[in-house]
Amino acid sequence: xxxEILSIGTELLMGQIVNSDAQYLSRRLPExxxxxxxxxxxxxxxxxxxxxxxxxxxxxDLVITTGGLGPTEDDLTKEMLAEALGLEMQxxxxxxxxxxxxxxxRNRPMAENNRRQAYFPQGALVxxxxxxxxxxxxxxxxxxxxxxxxxxxxxxxxxYEQQLLPYLSKLKDRTITSKFLRFIGIGxxxxxxxxxxxxxxxxxTLALYCSPGEVMARVTASCxxxxxxxxxxxxxxxxxxxxxxxxxxxxxxxQSMPMTLLxxxxxxxxxxxxxxxxxxxxxxxQLVDCPGAxxxxxxxxxxxxxxxxxxxxxxxxDVIVRFGAVSEECALxxxxxxxTASGADCALSVTGIAGPDxxxxxxxxxxxxxxxxxxxxxxxxxxNLRGDRTRIRSLSCLNAQNLLREALLEG
Amino acid sequence: xxxEILSIGTELLMGQIVNSDAQYLSRRLPExxxxxxxxxxxxxxxxxxxxxxxxxxxxxDLVITTGGLGPTEDDLTKEMLAEALGLEMQxxxxxxxxxxxxxxxRNRPMAENNRRQAYFPQGALVxxxxxxxxxxxxxxxxxxxxxxxxxxxxxxxxxYEQQLLPYLSKLKDRTITSKFLRFIGIGxxxxxxxxxxxxxxxxxTLALYCSPGEVMARVTASCxxxxxxxxxxxxxxxxxxxxxxxxxxxxxxxQSMPMTLLxxxxxxxxxxxxxxxxxxxxxxxQLVDCPGAxxxxxxxxxxxxxxxxxxxxxxxxDVIVRFGAVSEECALxxxxxxxTASGADCALSVTGIAGPDxxxxxxxxxxxxxxxxxxxxxxxxxxNLRGDRTRIRSLSCLNAQNLLREALLEG
Numbered sequence: 001x002x003x004e005i006l007s008i009g010t011e012l013l014m015g016q017i018v019n020s021d022a023q024y025l026s027r028r029l030p031e032x033x034x035x036x037x038x039x040x041x042x043x044x045x046x047x048x049x050x051x052x053x054x055x056x057x058x059x060x061d062l063v064i065t066t067g068g069l070g071p072t073e074d075d076l077t078k079e080m081l082a083e084a085l086g087l088e089m090q091x092x093x094x095x096x097x098x099x100x101x102x103x104x105x106r107n108r109p110m111a112e113n114n115r116r117q118a119y120f121p122q123g124a125l126v127x128x129x130x131x132x133x134x135x136x137x138x139x140x141x142x143x144x145x146x147x148x149x150x151x152x153x154x155x156x157x158x159x160y161e162q163q164l165l166p167y168l169s170k171l172k173d174r175t176i177t178s179k180f181l182r183f184i185g186i187g188x189x190x191x192x193x194x195x196x197x198x199x200x201x202x203x204x205t206l207a208l209y210c211s212p213g214e215v216m217a218r219v220t221a222s223c224x225x226x227x228x229x230x231x232x233x234x235x236x237x238x239x240x241x242x243x244x245x246x247x248x249x250x251x252x253x254x255q256s257m258p259m260t261l262l263x264x265x266x267x268x269x270x271x272x273x274x275x276x277x278x279x280x281x282x283x284x285x286q287l288v289d290c291p292g293a294x295x296x297x298x299x300x301x302x303x304x305x306x307x308x309x310x311x312x313x314x315x316x317x318d319v320i321v322r323f324g325a326v327s328e329e330c331a332l333x334x335x336x337x338x339x340t341a342s343g344a345d346c347a348l349s350v351t352g353i354a355g356p357d358x359x360x361x362x363x364x365x366x367x368x369x370x371x372x373x374x375x376x377x378x379x380x381x382x383x384n385l386r387g388d389r390t391r392i393r394s395l396s397c398l399n400a401q402n403l404l405r406e407a408l409l410e411g
Numbered sequence: 412x413x414x415e416i417l418s419i420g421t422e423l424l425m426g427q428i429v430n431s432d433a434q435y436l437s438r439r440l441p442e443x444x445x446x447x448x449x450x451x452x453x454x455x456x457x458x459x460x461x462x463x464x465x466x467x468x469x470x471x472d473l474v475i476t477t478g479g480l481g482p483t484e485d486d487l488t489k490e491m492l493a494e495a496l497g498l499e500m501q502x503x504x505x506x507x508x509x510x511x512x513x514x515x516x517r518n519r520p521m522a523e524n525n526r527r528q529a530y531f532p533q534g535a536l537v538x539x540x541x542x543x544x545x546x547x548x549x550x551x552x553x554x555x556x557x558x559x560x561x562x563x564x565x566x567x568x569x570x571y572e573q574q575l576l577p578y579l580s581k582l583k584d585r586t587i588t589s590k591f592l593r594f595i596g597i598g599x600x601x602x603x604x605x606x607x608x609x610x611x612x613x614x615x616t617l618a619l620y621c622s623p624g625e626v627m628a629r630v631t632a633s634c635x636x637x638x639x640x641x642x643x644x645x646x647x648x649x650x651x652x653x654x655x656x657x658x659x660x661x662x663x664x665x666q667s668m669p670m671t672l673l674x675x676x677x678x679x680x681x682x683x684x685x686x687x688x689x690x691x692x693x694x695x696x697q698l699v700d701c702p703g704a705x706x707x708x709x710x711x712x713x714x715x716x717x718x719x720x721x722x723x724x725x726x727x728x729d730v731i732v733r734f735g736a737v738s739e740e741c742a743l744x745x746x747x748x749x750x751t752a753s754g755a756d757c758a759l760s761v762t763g764i765a766g767p768d769x770x771x772x773x774x775x776x777x778x779x780x781x782x783x784x785x786x787x788x789x790x791x792x793x794x795n796l797r798g799d800r801t802r803i804r805s806l807s808c809l810n811a812q813n814l815l816r817e818a819l820l821e822g
Binding site for chain 2: 007014020022024026028040042043052106282283288289294297303307311312341342357393
């Protein structure tokens with residue numbers, strides 16, 4: 001099966017957003033033995049969108065459109081698809097009711113425009129949107145298949161995983177299931193070396209993805225419809241966990257480090273305070289980004305200035321003068337101060353040089369200390385990070401959270 | 412001028428990398444008044460690459476290819492371009508010498524394959540690569556222009572900025588300059604209405620872009636080479652500033668609200684403390700993301716729990732019980748507490764309901780209070796925001812910063 005990904009949205013052509021949808025689908029489709037030969041992006045322009053759909057249908061077996069499903073007149077993907085296929089648009093009453101109840105649930109009036117989101121080319125199989133108002137759909141046209149997905153990545157990914165993937169995998173009377181494992185504290189080539197023989201398997205298949213500071217593995221199993229692929233996946237999963245031990249920090253594509261850490265703290269009944277210098281609140285913001293963080297996260301101190309470290313956290317000026325604000329000693333004093341001031345069970349601190357200035361030979365840009373105190377022996381680590389300011393700060397947050405995770409697992 | 416961006420590389424179709432080159436070029440080309448109508452990606456496949464080049468030439472005035480300039484047999488962009496245009500490939504001795512010296516400088520042998528990187532379609536204007544071995548080129552073909560750029564982003568961006576951008580701006584013996592203005596506290600349709608007549612101008616042209624919570628305008632002027640387009644731009648800019656007043660918060664594509672606010676505070680010699688509840692450190696992190704923030708930003712309190720509001724900021728438990736943690740009274744008490752505890756000149760507070768839970772009829776999800784104290788009358792605003800948790804928190808940060816900006820401008 002040959003596929004084309006057709007993205008529709010002026011915001012892509014203006015460079016306001018990067019086409020991560022095309023990347024996501026391009027990663028996932030090969031799991032099903034589907035080859036992606038083209039990515040095409042056009043704006044919210046009826047004639048060019050229609051032409052692009054027609055051309056995609058002329059050369060691919062499977063066309064997946066992304067975007068252009070919003071409520072406004074600019075959003076025209078379904079209409080242009082109907083035109084290209086010579087189909088009428090029809091109201092889907094179930095979709096209309098779902099959209100109406102979405103608004104009722106939020107105490108917001110439904111605009112007349114939102115009705116457009118309940119119309120589909122005739123004969124379409126509707127895919128409800130569990131994360132937004134715009135449903136997607138699948139249209140069969142002779143031997144060709146067109147799948148219409150929403151543009152926002154979290155909506156698209158959920159719809160793909162829950163609805164389009166099962167549909168496509170049944171085309172060949174097979175069930176295909178994937179599981180994701182996330183690793184920290186180990187590089188891609190190390191993971192590859194330790195799992196080398198597992199890459200030779202045809203079923204399940206194993207693939208690695210890298211992102212800053214972490215590595216992710218996807219295990220994908222395929223079996224005849226009606227059979228359960230889980231045992232196949234579980235066998236490989238156990239093997240991976242045996243070999244990589246506590247480097248495996250999460251299962252699942254969306255299980256992030258902050259979520260993992262909050263779950264772990266919650267299960268132990270522990271609370272947390274933070275003292276941040278170079279990360280400047282980013283670590284706190286990552287925790288608060290998870291709904292329900294308040295069970296665990298008590299208080300954060302953003303002590304960017306040295307005087308604030310002294311005033312809010314009680315770090316002795318002597319420590320700062322003797323060892324510097326970027327030092328083991330200061331990191332530990334910050335963590336201790338945050339624990340005392342907040343009354344939390346644990347406290348994590350970050351102090352470092354995020355750049356672009358402020359580095360020295362001894363402590364170049366990227367030198368970051370993380371301190372940790374709690375109901376276990378205190379610990380402090382020095383990180384030697386590379387990259388720009390944003391990357392250094394992000395990696396500091398990830399590694400700080402992992403320090404606490406490891407302490408909890410060992411404790 | 413209508414442009415198409417044609418990316419060539421199997422790694423894009425496999426989803427190994429995201430197409431950030433297309434995004435970069437899509438952001439930059441509108442500065443020159445060039446509209447991008449299509450992005451197309453094909454793999455390292457001769458037939459599909461050639462077809463894609465031919466199609467791009469049939470519908471765009473300017474085709475920019477990215478990728479496919481490496482030394483291996485898979486890298487075929489220049490060869491396919493030559494075929495599509497009916498041109499021979501010719502050795503460029505200067506490029507060969509540059510590539511050879513690149514390897515000599517690194518004490519590495521030059522592979523025979525690297526010679527391929529010194530061949531170009533005949534008549535091409537070669538663009539040396541200052542950050543890698545693969546030179547790019549520009550080929551004129553009748554009225555059409557094809558620019559060939561390398562795939563690695565840091566090579567592409569340097570070549571665009573240093574070589575292609577000046578080339579394109581000199582086309583037709585004209586100098587093209589753009590200026591960006593950023594607006595806050597006013598919606599896109601309002602901006603459009605107030606500037607309606609300015610959109611009718613052919614030179615300078617005016618275009619609007621939206622992103623969450625703000626609107627951006629691009630003013631692009633074009634004039635014969637040797638003349639200065641600045642007066643044209645300044646005329647329109649003055650007009651826009653007159654009509655939109657303090658809604659105009661920044662000039663320049665990359666001048667963000669945190670940078671604007673820090674500059675303004677610095678120029679007044681004022682320092683700032685923050686007290687954050689629902690934004691959970693995000694506001695502090697945005698300020699610290701700007702190098703040099705420490706001149707202004709003294710200290711942040713992330714008081715997510717009510718007890719922390721009381722302990723760290725001295726918010727009376729009575730205020731929280733009577734009015735709630737999400738209230739005018741609590742927002743002001745938080746700001747006052749942060750100012751007192753930190754000794755800063757100004758303090759800004761944010762408390763609200765970011766969702767998905769915690770809303771009520773009176774204070775639904777998206778209700779956020781921002782408090783401000785400083786050397787001016789205290790103020791507090793209620794925001795009624797929409798969207799998911801992340802969006803509500805981001806918009807809270809933007810609006811909080813703007814509240815302080817406005818107070819400084821009025822004060």
